[in-house]
Amino acid sequence: xxxxxxxxxxxxxxxxxxxxxxxxxxxxxxxxxxxxxxxxxxxxxxxxxxxxxxxxxxxxxxxxxxxxxxxxxxxxxxxxxxxxxxxxxxxxxxxxxxxxxxxxxxxxxxxxxxxxxxxxxxxxxxxxxxxxxxxxxxxxxxxxxxxxxxxxxxxxxxxxxxxxxxxxxxxxxxxxxxxxxxxxxxxxxxxxxxxxxxxxxxxxxxxxxxxxxxxxxxxxxxxxxxxxxxxxxxxxxxxxxxxxxxxxxxxxxxxxxxxxxxxxxxxxxxxxxxxxxxxxxxxxxxxxxxxxxxxxxxxxxxxxxxxxxxxxxxxxxxxxxxxxxxxxxxxxxxxxxxxxxxxxxxxxxxxxxxxxxxxxxxxxxxxxxxxxxxxxxxxxxxxxxxxxxxxxxxxxxxxxxxxxxxxxxxxxxxxxxxxxxxxxxxxxxxxxxxxxxxxxxxxxxxxxxxxxxxxxxxxxxxxxxxxxxxxxxxxxxxxxxxxxxxxxxxxxxxxxxxxxxxxxxxxxxxxxxxxxxxxxxxxxxxxxxxxxxxxxxxxxxxxxxxxxxxxxxxxxxxxxxxxxxxxxxxxxxxxxxxxxxxxxxxxxxxxxxxxxxxxxxxxxxxxxxxxxxxxxxxxxxxxxxxxxxxxxxxxxxxxxxxxxxxxxxxx
Ligand SMILES: Cc1cc2nc3c(=O)[nH]c(=O)nc-3n(C[C@H](O)[C@H](O)[C@H](O)COP(=O)(O)OP(=O)(O)OC[C@H]3O[C@@H](n4cnc5c(N)ncnc54)[C@H](O)[C@@H]3O)c2cc1C
Ligand SMILES: Cc1cc2nc3c(=O)[nH]c(=O)nc-3n(C[C@H](O)[C@H](O)[C@H](O)COP(=O)(O)O)c2cc1C
Ligand code: SF4
Numbered sequence: 001x002x003x004x005x006x007x008x009x010x011x012x013x014x015x016x017x018x019x020x021x022x023x024x025x026x027x028x029x030x031x032x033x034x035x036x037x038x039x040x041x042x043x044x045x046x047x048x049x050x051x052x053x054x055x056x057x058x059x060x061x062x063x064x065x066x067x068x069x070x071x072x073x074x075x076x077x078x079x080x081x082x083x084x085x086x087x088x089x090x091x092x093x094x095x096x097x098x099x100x101x102x103x104x105x106x107x108x109x110x111x112x113x114x115x116x117x118x119x120x121x122x123x124x125x126x127x128x129x130x131x132x133x134x135x136x137x138x139x140x141x142x143x144x145x146x147x148x149x150x151x152x153x154x155x156x157x158x159x160x161x162x163x164x165x166x167x168x169x170x171x172x173x174x175x176x177x178x179x180x181x182x183x184x185x186x187x188x189x190x191x192x193x194x195x196x197x198x199x200x201x202x203x204x205x206x207x208x209x210x211x212x213x214x215x216x217x218x219x220x221x222x223x224x225x226x227x228x229x230x231x232x233x234x235x236x237x238x239x240x241x242x243x244x245x246x247x248x249x250x251x252x253x254x255x256x257x258x259x260x261x262x263x264x265x266x267x268x269x270x271x272x273x274x275x276x277x278x279x280x281x282x283x284x285x286x287x288x289x290x291x292x293x294x295x296x297x298x299x300x301x302x303x304x305x306x307x308x309x310x311x312x313x314x315x316x317x318x319x320x321x322x323x324x325x326x327x328x329x330x331x332x333x334x335x336x337x338x339x340x341x342x343x344x345x346x347x348x349x350x351x352x353x354x355x356x357x358x359x360x361x362x363x364x365x366x367x368x369x370x371x372x373x374x375x376x377x378x379x380x381x382x383x384x385x386x387x388x389x390x391x392x393x394x395x396x397x398x399x400x401x402x403x404x405x406x407x408x409x410x411x412x413x414x415x416x417x418x419x420x421x422x423x424x425x426x427x428x429x430x431x432x433x434x435x436x437x438x439x440x441x442x443x444x445x446x447x448x449x450x451x452x453x454x455x456x457x458x459x460x461x462x463x464x465x466x467x468x469x470x471x472x473x474x475x476x477x478x479x480x481x482x483x484x485x486x487x488x489x490x491x492x493x494x495x496x497x498x499x500x501x502x503x504x505x506x507x508x509x510x511x512x513x514x515x516x517x518x519x520x521x522x523x524x525x526x527x528x529x530x531x532x533x534x535x536x537x538x539x540x541x542x543x544x545x546x547x548x549x550x551x552x553x554x555x556x557x558x559x560x561x562x563x564x565x566x567x568x569x570x571x572x573x574x575x576x577x578x579x580x581x582x583x584x585x586x587x588x589x590x591x592x593x594x595x596x597x598x599x600x601x602x603x604x605x606x607x608x609x610x611x612x613x614x615x616x617x618x619x620x621x622x623x624x625x626x627x628x629x630x631x632x633x634x635x636x637x638x639x640x641x642x643x644x645x646x647x648x649x650x651x
Pocket of ligand 2: 028029030031032063064107178180181231266305306307308326327328329330358359369
């Protein structure tokens with residue numbers, strides 16, 4: 001009932017071909033990199049999908065699954081479907097999705113030149129020997145692929161059809177051909193990746209031949225009515241782009257004519273490739289104009305994606321600009337998003353902050369899926385919140401993300417929680433983290449955590465610095481120490497001069513001169529530099545290490561560095577600071593030369609040390625102490641949230 005009240009169109013039943021869906025929210029395919037090395041389903045993957053189906057989504061498109069392993073694999077722990085032995089495992093995924101009333105579609109893929117020989121042990125294959133131009137943007141080496149022969153192409157068409165047949169036997173309600181991104185089918189469609197001279201290259205119809213033959217072969221194998229989806233690009237972006245929006249529309253028409261039942265629309269590298277002036281992460285719904293244009297060209301349902309919120313999804317559907325709404329990262333961050341939206345609890349949706357660590361952890365670090373704001377993503381069992389055996393009295397010190405997460409989890413488990421925060425507001429370092437440009441997604445997370453304090457009945461004491469005496473007087477059963485960091489002050493001569501100021505002070509509005517030197521090129525130093533450069537200051541970053549912003553996800557780091565370069569921020573690495581003076585700083589360069597950097601103001605962004613001032617005494621005074629977040633080791637939001645969750649679960 002409440003569904004129709006809050007988002008009537010989003011929660012309206014619909015269909016794709018013969019497949020009936022209970023609502024119009026789609027979980028798009030998202031690789032988890034959590035299969036076994038040879039591509040079998042694991043318990044972690046099963047639980048991950050179960051959680052999302054349980055959250056109320058109408059259709060789950062299960063992640064990229066390789067039809068020809070190992071050569072087509074793009075990550076080491078990718079699902080495979082090139083043999084009947086994978087059917088039993090895959091059928092478990094279909095089953096758990098069905099158990100919660102959702103439909104399950106399986107995405108079939110071959111990575112082509114997007115596969116890495118370091119993973120597969122084989123030279124990648126592609127329509128043409130053209131390496132991926134944007135490889136380094138997404139952590140791929142961009143190695144030279146081998147051109148497929150016509151015989152091999154025909155063989156791959158057959159393998160897609162066999163994959164579809166196995167998907168059907170595993171109980172999936174449909175299959176999707178992965179024809180976007182840096183994957184093989186999209187490579188055939190692209191005029192820059194595909195420079196073949198035969199019937200698979202040249203004009204668009206020839207380049208689309210591979211996709212159309214796959215659709216034909218799949219149809220022949222699974223029959224006329226089995227739902228068949230294609231995921232296509234609205235265009236190709238970035239260097240070497242080879243699909244224009246107009247060509248994408250023609251591809252959509254060709255796929256429809258060939259027998260596709262629906263199209264999911266994406267754009268590779270949307271928001272990742274640095275452009276000048278470089279953008280932030282693209283605005284929510286940035287792809288919608290392309291979907292709308294495509295909608296005029298085809299009759300089959302179109303699935304729109306790209307940071308779409310329930311509100312924007314509802315509006316898009318109401319305006320007839322798309323037929324279904326894919327919410328990807330939003331569902332990684334909060335699997336219960338559909339349920340919460342349906343019951344009007346939008347403020348209880350844990351928002352994705354757009355940090356891209358979910359992707360980076362797989363493509364760059366070679367690990368499984370993760371989420372900065374949801375420690376349970378990919379670890380559903382490990383981080384499951386279960387009621388505590390006995391309600392305990394808990395004190396949390398620190399109202400940053402670690403402390404708030406610990407408090408929420410402890411309260412959800414039935415404990416009575418009091419949280420002390422010495423500042424006047426909750427948020428910890430996030431209050432400064434939201435200030436630099438391009439951090440627009442972060443305030444929503446602070447708001448979410450803050451509002452959960454009230455919703456979970458947590459007793460929040462603001463503006464009070466917790467001391468051991470204060471804590472002991474409350475006689476807690478357990479304390480979570482989440483006190484963040486104490487800023488590091490490097491032992492440099494002149495550090496206490498009047499022209500020296502901290503990044504925290506700058507981000508809180510302190511004034512600086514026109515020429516600024518920032519000491520420390522970590523994330524905070526680089527973001528503070530960007531903040532100042534935007535105010536037209538002449539900024540120099542001075543970093544001791546050989547790289548700056550090394551901890552950031554690769555794609556976002558590239559964007560940040562491109563923006564700094566565009567704003568003419570000078571970045572000096574491998575540098576040692578000798579002395580801070582009234583007119584700037586004296587440094588020793590990488591080459592061992594002394595140099596003076598003129599600066600009116602010097603900003604310290606040298607990181608911090610764990611603030612464990614209360615730890616030893618607390619350990620002697622209270623029954624149990626749990627540490628969480630930066631006061632264990634200064635890292636980032638993901639680690640603070642994960643530590644907070646662990647602490648909340650440990651009590
Ligand atoms: C400018 C900036 C940008 C950043 N950007 C990102 C980013 O994009 N991605 C990312 O992953 N990370 C980022 N970070 C780092 C991230 O904000 C921290 O890692 C995270 O906030 C750590 O959380 P925490 O809860 O452990 O500690 P904190 O956020 O530091 O919170 C600790 C809290 O404890 C309080 N406190 C301390 N002692 C006491 C006491 N005795 N009594 C009461 N209260 C006390 C403090 O006032 C503080 O509010 C950024 C940091 C900054 C400064
Ligand atoms: C972690 C992650 C993995 C992804 N893996 C795939 C994939 O396997 N196949 C695919 O077609 N798209 C993949 N995508 C793209 C998503 O399907 C979706 O198009 C994109 O995230 C945009 O939607 P969103 O902004 O709602 O997340 C992935 C995205 C993420 C975040
Ligand atoms: S890791 Fe970051 S981008 Fe990915 S879903 Fe979580 S919050 Fe969103």
